[in-house]
Amino acid sequence: MNVTEVYKGIAHIYNEGNFSGNGSIGVLDIPPSLNKAINILTVVILFISMISLGCTMEISKIKTHLFKPKGVAIALLAQFGIMPLTAFSLAKMLQMDPIKAVTVLICGCCPGGSLSNIFSLAIKGDMNLSIVMTTCSCIAALGLMPLLLYIYCQGFTGLENAVPYFGIISALAFTLVPCAIGIAINHYKPNYSSVVKKAGLSILMVSGIIVFSLSGFVIKDVLWMVLTPDVVAVAALMPLIGFMLGYVMSVMCRLSPKCSRTVSMETGCQNIQLCVTILKVAFPPQVIGPMFLFPLLYYTFQCTEALLLTLGFRCYQAFKPPAEDVDVKQVEVKQPCLGPR
Numbered sequence: 204m205n206v207t208e209v210y211k212g213i214a215h216i217y218n219e220g221n222f223s224g225n226g227s228i229g230v231l232d233i234p235p236s237l238n239k240a241i242n243i244l245t246v247v248i249l250f251i252s253m254i255s256l257g258c259t260m261e262i263s264k265i266k267t268h269l270f271k272p273k274g275v276a277i278a279l280l281a282q283f284g285i286m287p288l289t290a291f292s293l294a295k296m297l298q299m300d301p302i303k304a305v306t307v308l309i310c311g312c313c314p315g316g317s318l319s320n321i322f323s324l325a326i327k328g329d330m331n332l333s334i335v336m337t338t339c340s341c342i343a344a345l346g347l348m349p350l351l352l353y354i355y356c357q358g359f360t361g362l363e364n365a366v367p368y369f370g371i372i373s374a375l376a377f378t379l380v381p382c383a384i385g386i387a388i389n390h391y392k393p394n395y396s397s398v399v400k401k402a403g404l405s406i407l408m409v410s411g412i413i414v415f416s417l418s419g420f421v422i423k424d425v426l427w428m429v430l431t432p433d434v435v436a437v438a439a440l441m442p443l444i445g446f447m448l449g450y451v452m453s454v455m456c457r458l459s460p461k462c463s464r465t466v467s468m469e470t471g472c473q474n475i476q477l478c479v480t481i482l483k484v485a486f487p488p489q490v491i492g493p494m495f496l497f498p499l500l501y502y503t504f505q506c507t508e509a510l511l512l513t514l515g516f517r518c519y520q521a522f523k524p525p526a527e528d529v530d531v532k533q534v535e536v537k538q539p540c541l542g543p544r
Contacts, residue, residue, distance in 0.1 A: 246377075246480060247406075253341075253381035253476075255317065255403035258389045258396040267331065274329070274466070277456045278336040281449045281470040283347050286311045289444045290437075291355045297433040301361045306494045307437050309371070309481055310501055312351045314340035316474035318502075322509045326516050328465030336469045341382060345375045370485030378477060429493045429500065438497065442505035445471030446512060464516070468509065475502045 290311025294304040315337045323333035349368045356362040389396045449470025453463035475498045482495040 246484065250377075250381045251403045251406050253378050254385040254388075255400050258385040258399050258403075273456075274332050274458060274462050275335055275339055277453060277458060278332065278449075278466045278469050279339060279343060281452050281466055282315055282336075282340050283312070283343065283351065285448045285452070285470055286313075286441070286445050286473065287351045287355060289441055289448075291358060293437045293440060295358065297436065299433055299437075301359055302491065302494055303434060303497075304359045305356065305362055305366060306482060306491070306497045307441075308352060308355050310473055310478045310498055311441065312344075312348045312355075313473045313475075313478045313481075314344040314348070315469045316472055316476065318475070318506070318509075319468045319472035322468045322472060322513060323465045325509075325513045326464045326468060327461065327520075328468060329459075329462045330465075332462055332465045333469060336465070338382070340469070341375075341378055341474070345372065345379070348375060367485045371481055374477065374481050374484060378474075429496050434494075434497060434500065438500040439504045439508075441501065442471040442473075443508050446508065467512075472505055472509065473498075473501065475499070475505075 287308070290307045294307045299307065317337065320330070320333050320337060324330055349372055352366055352371070353368070356366055385399070388399055446467050450463050450467035453466040458466065478498040478501075479495065482491055482498065486495070488495075
């Protein structure tokens with residue numbers, strides 16, 4: 204099935220009014236030039252963020268975790284097991300219409316993002332594992348994300364053949380190029396890494412403000428369609444469930460507390476830049492409507508919840524210092540992310 208047929212399939216569902224009960228959620232009249240500008244900016248944001256992420260990765264540290272892959276394997280299982288299943292379950296329980304469901308599923312099937320590295324540092328996790336996990340999840344997503352989307356979309360009427368897998372795979376493959384560029388810069392020109400990251404952060408902030416402003420202008424009259432109770436509930440519950448179940452799963456697999464906190468952050472934090480790019484580029488604006496802003500709503504909740512968890516952990520640590528901080532660094536260096544003996 205080619206892209207045209209895919210869009211026709213989605214349009215057929217839309218015309219039948221299955222999206223929101225009244226068939227209005229997909230109605231969005233965007234001038235082609237403005238839509239193109241937003242698409243280009245979202246791709247630029249993704250490209251820069253992946254280069255910056257690559258600049259944090261060191262080949263030697265990646266090799267260390269790949270030779271002892273227990274922590275990475277558990278983190279991957281949590282990322283691509285817990286989050287897609289959570290997205291599917293919430294969409295089913297709340298009886299979401301197809302366009303909302305596919306948006307939630309795409310967000311749930313996305314790999315981890317660079318935000319998880321920041322929160323892993325804040326919660327005193329294993330930074331090597333966090334960075335390697337982000338790298339591995341981006342690579343694994345190339346095959347796992349389309350597969351998981353195909354499996355879970357079978358549970359929603361009208362989505363069996365309506366997801367543009369080629370566009371999603373292309374977006375995923377696109378992320379690997381800037382990530383590889385960042386790794387190469389960090390490996391061959393490490394002195395430039397900090398400059399690239401600082402410049403990337405500045406460009407990201409400016410681009411993000413522009414995209415947010417343009418998007419707000421475009422959907423100002425239909426913004427209320429995104430802030431419905433079911434969408435807000437999913438955006439609030441998904442990251443929280445990811446954080447909790449990621450930690451519980453790690454503890455059950457006997458990872459160290461430090462690594463368990465890392466897996467928790469990696470599980471709940473999705474690559475929002477990638478999700479926005481997929482929704483904006485792979486779907487026509489008339490189909491996705493204002494739902495391409497769902498990742499930003501998710502981003503708000505995931506940051507708020509991660510900050511609260513970090514604050515809670517820091518308060519706990521202040522009143523009761525954990526036993527793991529009593530000079531176990533040598534053990535963790537030799538055997539990263541292995542549970543207590």
